[in-house]
Amino acid sequence: MNDTTQAKRSDEPVWWALFSAGGVCFAVVVPGAILALALLPAFGGFSADNLSYPRISALLHDALWGLAGLAFIGSVICLPLFHAAHRIHHGLHDLKLGGGLLSKVLCYGSAAALSLLALYLIS
Amino acid sequence: MNIETPGGNKQEPGPYQPVMPRTWWLQHRYFRFYMLREATVLPLLFFIGCLLYGLYCLSLGETQWQHWLAFMAKPWVVLLNLLAFAASLFHAKTFFELFPRVMPLAPPGLMIAGQWLATLLVATGLTLLLGGWL
Numbered sequence: 001m002n003d004t005t006q007a008k009r010s011d012e013p014v015w016w017a018l019f020s021a022g023g024v025c026f027a028v029v030v031p032g033a034i035l036a037l038a039l040l041p042a043f044g045g046f047s048a049d050n051l052s053y054p055r056i057s058a059l060l061h062d063a064l065w066g067l068a069g070l071a072f073i074g075s076v077i078c079l080p081l082f083h084a085a086h087r088i089h090h091g092l093h094d095l096k097l098g099g100g101l102l103s104k105v106l107c108y109g110s111a112a113a114l115s116l117l118a119l120y121l122i123s
Numbered sequence: 124m125n126i127e128t129p130g131g132n133k134q135e136p137g138p139y140q141p142v143m144p145r146t147w148w149l150q151h152r153y154f155r156f157y158m159l160r161e162a163t164v165l166p167l168l169f170f171i172g173c174l175l176y177g178l179y180c181l182s183l184g185e186t187q188w189q190h191w192l193a194f195m196a197k198p199w200v201v202l203l204n205l206l207a208f209a210a211s212l213f214h215a216k217t218f219f220e221l222f223p224r225v226m227p228l229a230p231p232g233l234m235i236a237g238q239w240l241a242t243l244l245v246a247t248g249l250t251l252l253l254g255g256w257l
Contacts, residue, residue, distance in 0.1 A: 026167060027215035028238070032246030034170055034211060036253040037177075038204035042196050050255035051192060053185040059252070060181070073178075077171055084164035084171075091161045096145045114175065121178040 015086055015108060022083025025075040033076045060122055069122050078115035085111035163214045166207035173200065215242055 040046055049055070060069035085107040092107075093099025148154035173195065180191035194200060219238040223231035251257040 023214070023218055026211060027218040028241050029245050030167065030170070031208060031211045031215065031242055032249040033174075034204055034208045035246050036249040038170065038173065038195055038201065039208060040250060040254065041192070042201045042204075045250075046254045048192070050253060053181070053188040055255075056188070057181060077174055080167060081171060084168050087161050087164045091158075094148065094158070094161070096143070114171075118175060118178060121175075121182050 015082070018079065018082035019086035022079040022081070022086075025079045026083055029075045030080060033072075066122075070119075073118050073122055077118045078111075081111040081114055082108070160214065160217055163210035166203060166210045167214075169203050170207040173204070215239075 041048075041051055060072070063069065089099065089103050089107040092103050097103075148158045176194070177188075177191045180187040195204075215238075219235045220231075222238065223229070223234040228234065229237075248257075
């Protein structure tokens with residue numbers, strides 16, 4: 001109608017979308033990642049050669065022109081980090097420990113920083 | 124809570140002030156379930172931390188990568204990752220049951236089964252790939 005009474009646009013949809021996308025990854029991709037990277041190797045399901053430095057390095061950097069590694073980092077590290085940040089931010093509010101701007105900046109800020117770190121480490 | 128009135132009558136109730144102790148969620152089974160699901164991200168963060176450490180070791184070279192493999196085989200790390208695995212499956216169960224209620228595209232049972240199938244396919248694919256069968 002007019003420009004003076006226009007409400008400030010909320011930034012919640014952005015965090016909500018990242019939370020949902022992270023939730024899908026946490027449910028669909030993360031169980032398999034924990035199984036294949038942490039549990040099966042520890043319980044002797046694989047021989048050590050399969051997780052050798054050259055093999056993992058090649059899978060992460062070269063498979064599908066590097067897109068496979070990028071997809072893996074995005075779906076197992078970055079998006080689940082934003083999912084976790086959202087739950088911790090709101091969980092702190094539930095425990096009456098936070099939920100304000102400070103916890104919001106700290107939670108989503110660390111998720112963003114750690115995501116960038118992961119992307120930097122495979123670049 | 125009572126407030127002072129001009130007549131000094133302390134019996135008259137003041138504005139309603141709801142009491143919300145920090146432990147409110149312990150008082151009902153449903154809220155405890157809610158908080159347990161919120162807590163599933165804590166072991167998830169541990170696993171993500173392991174992966175970030177792994178990426179760091181990989182960037183340093185072969186010797187450090189061997190250190191990471193040894194770290195991942197430590198009993199307390201395996202135990203926490205088992206917890207993360209259980210938490211991811213618990214989260215998946217609640218998440219998959221929610222989806223057909225938010226977006227009813229097909230019979231709920233079919234949608235839930237389809238989502239578990241996706242999880243199973245990803246797990247199988249990653250296991251075959253990292254286990255050297257692919």
